[in-house]
Amino acid sequence: MHKPIRKPRIGDVAARAGVSTATVSRTLASPDQVRPKTRDAVMKAVRETGYVLNVAARNLRTSRSHAVLAVLPDASNIFFSQVLRGISDTLHQHGYSLVIADTANDPAREREHAAFIQGGRVDGVLLLNGRLLPSPAAKRNGHRVPTVSLCERIPGSRLPHVETANREAARAMTEHLLKLGHRHIGYLRGPAANVLEHDRHAGFCDALAAAGVALDPQLVLSGDFTIAAGEAAAKDYLALPQLPDAIFACNDAMAMGLIRGFTAAGITVPDRISIAGFDDIEFAAAYIPALTTVHQSRGDIGARAAAMLVDLMRGNKLASRDIRLSAEVVMRDSTRAV
Amino acid sequence: MHKPIRKPRIGDVAARAGVSTATVSRTLASPDQVRPKTRDAVMKAVRETGYVLNVAARNLRTSRSHAVLAVLPDASNIFFSQVLRGISDTLHQHGYSLVIADTANDPAREREHAAFIQGGRVDGVLLLNGRLLPSPAAKRNGHRVPTVSLCERIPGSRLPHVETANREAARAMTEHLLKLGHRHIGYLRGPAANVLEHDRHAGFCDALAAAGVALDPQLVLSGDFTIAAGEAAAKDYLALPQLPDAIFACNDAMAMGLIRGFTAAGITVPDRISIAGFDDIEFAAAYIPALTTVHQSRGDIGARAAAMLVDLMRGNKLASRDIRLSAEVVMRDSTRAV
DNA sequence: TTGAAAGCGCTAACAT
DNA sequence: ATGTTAGCGCTTTCAA
Numbered sequence: 027m028h029k030p031i032r033k034p035r036i037g038d039v040a041a042r043a044g045v046s047t048a049t050v051s052r053t054l055a056s057p058d059q060v061r062p063k064t065r066d067a068v069m070k071a072v073r074e075t076g077y078v079l080n081v082a083a084r085n086l087r088t089s090r091s092h093a094v095l096a097v098l099p100d101a102s103n104i105f106f107s108q109v110l111r112g113i114s115d116t117l118h119q120h121g122y123s124l125v126i127a128d129t130a131n132d133p134a135r136e137r138e139h140a141a142f143i144q145g146g147r148v149d150g151v152l153l154l155n156g157r158l159l160p161s162p163a164a165k166r167n168g169h170r171v172p173t174v175s176l177c178e179r180i181p182g183s184r185l186p187h188v189e190t191a192n193r194e195a196a197r198a199m200t201e202h203l204l205k206l207g208h209r210h211i212g213y214l215r216g217p218a219a220n221v222l223e224h225d226r227h228a229g230f231c232d233a234l235a236a237a238g239v240a241l242d243p244q245l246v247l248s249g250d251f252t253i254a255a256g257e258a259a260a261k262d263y264l265a266l267p268q269l270p271d272a273i274f275a276c277n278d279a280m281a282m283g284l285i286r287g288f289t290a291a292g293i294t295v296p297d298r299i300s301i302a303g304f305d306d307i308e309f310a311a312a313y314i315p316a317l318t319t320v321h322q323s324r325g326d327i328g329a330r331a332a333a334m335l336v337d338l339m340r341g342n343k344l345a346s347r348d349i350r351l352s353a354e355v356v357m358r359d360s361t362r363a364v
Numbered sequence: 365m366h367k368p369i370r371k372p373r374i375g376d377v378a379a380r381a382g383v384s385t386a387t388v389s390r391t392l393a394s395p396d397q398v399r400p401k402t403r404d405a406v407m408k409a410v411r412e413t414g415y416v417l418n419v420a421a422r423n424l425r426t427s428r429s430h431a432v433l434a435v436l437p438d439a440s441n442i443f444f445s446q447v448l449r450g451i452s453d454t455l456h457q458h459g460y461s462l463v464i465a466d467t468a469n470d471p472a473r474e475r476e477h478a479a480f481i482q483g484g485r486v487d488g489v490l491l492l493n494g495r496l497l498p499s500p501a502a503k504r505n506g507h508r509v510p511t512v513s514l515c516e517r518i519p520g521s522r523l524p525h526v527e528t529a530n531r532e533a534a535r536a537m538t539e540h541l542l543k544l545g546h547r548h549i550g551y552l553r554g555p556a557a558n559v560l561e562h563d564r565h566a567g568f569c570d571a572l573a574a575a576g577v578a579l580d581p582q583l584v585l586s587g588d589f590t591i592a593a594g595e596a597a598a599k600d601y602l603a604l605p606q607l608p609d610a611i612f613a614c615n616d617a618m619a620m621g622l623i624r625g626f627t628a629a630g631i632t633v634p635d636r637i638s639i640a641g642f643d644d645i646e647f648a649a650a651y652i653p654a655l656t657t658v659h660q661s662r663g664d665i666g667a668r669a670a671a672m673l674v675d676l677m678r679g680n681k682l683a684s685r686d687i688r689l690s691a692e693v694v695m696r697d698s699t700r701a702v
Numbered sequence: 703t704t705g706a707a708a709g710c711g712c713t714a715a716c717a718t
Numbered sequence: 719a720t721g722t723t724a725g726c727g728c729t730t731t732c733a734a
Contacts, residue, residue, distance in 0.1 A: 035727060046705045051729055061703060078482040082429065083727035085420035086710050093463070101452060102663070104646065107445035114439060114466045118476075123485065125431070125461050128452045138456075144416040147461065253650045282650050289652055308442065309647045312591045312620050314627055325440070373711060384721045389713055399719060421711035424726050705734080711726105718721075 034075040043071035054079065085146075093123045094335060095148040097139065099155040101128040104308060105324060106154055109177060112328025113152060120336045122149070129155060136160060143171055150335045152176060156221060158183055172338035176331035179221050186338065188331040188349040190322045192222055195353040196229025196276070197236075199302055199320055202355050203272045204237050207364035208300060212245035212270035214259050214280050220251075226276045226304060245270050249280050256283015257290075264291055271364060272300035278307045278319055285313070285360060300361035315359035322353045372413040381409035392417065423484075431461045432673060433486040435477065437493040439466040442646055443662060444492055447515060450666025451490060458674045460487070467493060474498060481509055488673045490514060494559060496521055510676035514669035517559050524676065526669040526687040528660045530560055533691040534567025534614070535574075537640055537658055540693050541610045542575050545702035546638060550583035550608035552597050552618050558589075564614045564642060583608050587618050594621015595628075602629055609702060610638035616645045616657055623651070623698060638699035653697035660691045 040047045045064060053060045053068040060068070071077075085091050094117055098106050110126070117124050125148060129135040137160050143151060151159065151171055156178030176188040203211055213230050216223030234241050247262055249255025256275060260283065263269060275281035281303030285295050295301050295315055303310060306321035330349050337344055378385045383402060391398045391406040398406070409415075423429050432455055436444050448464070455462050463486060467473040475498050481489060489497065489509055494516030514526040541549055551568050554561030572579050585600055587593025594613060598621065601607060613619035619641030623633045633639050633653055641648060644659035668687050675682055 036729095037727085047728080048706080048730075049704060052704085055729080059703080064703080080424075080727050081483045081485045082420055082423035082427070083710090084729075086418075086424045086712085086726085087728045087730085089420070089710070091420065100449075102442075102446040102449040104440075104442045104445065107442065107448075108440040110445075110464075111438075111440040111466055114464060115468075118465075118473075123463050123480065125463055126448075126452060127456075128449055130453075135456075142461070145419045147419045253647075279650075282647070286650060286652060309591075309620070309645075309651075312617075312624060313647075314624060314652050374713095375711085385711090386713075386722080387720055390720085393713080397719080402719080418711050421726090422713075424710085424728085425712045425714085427726070703734105706732090708729105708731090710728090713724105713726090715724090716722085718719100 033080075034077040035080070036077070038075050039068065039071045039077045042075055043067045089146060090149050091147055092121060093125050093148045094150045094152060094332070094339075095125045095127055095139070095143060096152040097127050097129060097136070097155055097159070099129055099131045101126060105305065106177075108324035109154065109328040112325035112330075113332045114328075115325075116329045116332035117336070120332075122336065122339075131155070150174075150339045152331055152335060153180065153185070154178070156180055158185075172335060174331045174335045174338065176327055181221065184347075186334050186344060186347040188327055188334065188351070190327065190353045191350040192225035192353075193229040193232070194350075195320045195322075195355070196226035196274075196304065197233045198229075199274060199304065199318075199355050200230045200233030201237070202318075202357065203274060203300065203302060203361065204233065204239065206272070206300065206361060208270075208272040209239055210242070210245070210268070210271045211239070212242075212247070212263060212273035214256065214273055214275040214284065215246060215248040216251050216276050216280075218248070223276055230274060242270075245273075249275075249283075251277050251279055253279045253283040253286070256280035256285075257287040258283070260284045260287020260291065264288075264293070269293070269299060272302070272361065274302045274304075276304050278303035278305040278310050278317060281317055281319065281360070282310075282313055285315070285317075296360050296362040302361055306356060311358065313360075318358045318361040319356055320353050321356045323351065326351055371418075372415040373418070374415070376413050377406065377409045377415045380413060381405045427484060428487050429485055430459060431463050431486045432488045432490060432670070432677075433463045433465055433477070433481060434490040435465050435467060435474070435493055435497070437467055437469045439464060443643065444515075446662035447492065447666040450663035450668075451670045452666075453663075454667045454670035455674070458670075460674065460677075469493070488512075488677045490669055490673060491518065491523070492516070494518055496523075510673060512669045512673045512676065514665055519559065522685075524672050524682060524685040526665055526672065526689070528665065528691045529688040530563035530691075531567040531570070532688075533658045533660075533693070534564035534612075534642065535571045536567075537612060537642065537693050538568045538571030539575070540656075540695065541612060541638065541640060541699065542571065542577065544610070544638065544699060546608075546610040547577055548580070548583070548606070548609045549577070550585070550601060550611035552594065552611055552613040552622065553584060553586040554589050554614045554618075556586070561614055568612060580608075583611075587613075587621075589615050589617055591617045591621040591624070594618035594623075595625040596621075598622045598625020598629065602626075602631070607631070607637060610640065610699065612640045612642075614642055616641035616643040616648050616655060619655055619657065619698070620648075620651055623653070623655075634698050634700040640699055644694060649696065651698070656696045656699040657694055658691050659694045661689065664689055 303319040310317040491513040641657040648655040
């Protein structure tokens, strides 16, 4: 078998199999419309010629791209990169390729991606950035481009959506802390406008209310999701007349920051104070002490969202427009009973 | 301004501007070939019609896709996701889109992506997985598809390449340990076949040799880059007749594992033993103690590789085929002077 | 079940 | 500097 000079086209396959190009096309796209015998002949010819479909031609003809755009606020964020993997797997299984757009949290960039979508380069969009695309971008030929949002719910949007059941999970973690005997529980919030923060905080309050435990507003501090914010908060807690028994930070990075801050001040965790986080990031289990936290299946979130989008792009009916994946409390070494 | 029913095509713009489609095409692709006056008229018509180029049509016509495929062993790995960001930025700047293929370290998947490349879906390939693509995939029409490898060098390949100067950096770290007064220095290796491991280990040996310090083979252990491997290695070091003064782990995860293992055994770091890592992963600075390590600019690696690929795709001459980015030792709290 | 043929929207060679 | 026009390779209607 020697190397072909020119890339085989559908016509070459047709000639070799003794059929028309239409039959080759059908064999490849919808094999059951073709007689088995013909099909075999075509497949044989495909193998012999080494034919590979020219995607650009198909895309032009069908005006579809078999590609999906994922809009991320930050591709270098470990959280998103794990979600991405679930997306990538699922799309790949369904014959779609994944194009990523890292907006770097910059609205200007989001606008740039508008042309991308309008240019017909993608058949569907996955929004992970908690924000809608600029309006013209979301449309093409006056139609909405199939879109699914995930991770961060988009306020006021009715897009199909997939996320972790943040409120329920935060409630479960708080109940865990309560069960350990803690009553004087602090909560370290995220940025005020953040949707995740809002849900998790609500879950925290739910649990306290259900247990009849009064919430001490002094024990509720805020940060911006970073380790540094956690360290700063530790200082603030230390300045309080009395330290809480436990603190639930609404993400792992801040929980780690709290542990750092307390440890540096000679307050050992969990002996003097229990700390819990949320996310179960990669190094949570390796931290010293290993972090009690809420584990989310980030890959699953991506996979489910991608599957929904595929349905949408194919015009299938959606079983449900809103998926909330449950997350489980993982007890490790940063919390203990009073 | 009301919504157009049908998506405007190049002909609509041409009609509106009173020129031919060729002129519109030229105005958009190479504005300087068109008289300023004509150009302005065309641009005005573009704006008025809301015209957006149909990429599929252009791709078919020009047989280029303006897309680049990044082949990753694991998109959920924080290291790669940061490299990805540099890639994404740079490609975007040059008008290319980024398609990602997560091979999950699975050769079968790598093969699947062959059709992708042969199908003409991408103009260039970025290999981050330390492996060549299956041979037919790397060609199209008998020509090589422009390809750049990065991060992990591919043994025996002459592809243009970008990586961290691992050997030099490992040497610098070892010199740092020596300067701190350590003489009894252990080294925790990665998997035997790994290229990074090989280079870093060589750098370690370079430094010892240059300092005239004998390498004690007992102090050289191996692991598989994971935290668990580091913990296991700590146990093994503990079983030795004498503990080393310092251990250089060839990546951060193993360094963290060592710290965990020693801490759990009551050996405090850095009081009883100094530990150094390599990579400066996100949580290295937040670890307790904060990890002394080697910092690589992962974004830069991606950006440089992407820039090289763009040159290659455009047929420009490459200034250099091999870029080795220097990495710096970051001294934090897990090492101290004897 | 299969074939013939039109045409998706654009670019570039060639002509003016 | 600009216009005319022939395809790029495929899918899909329509006809057989």
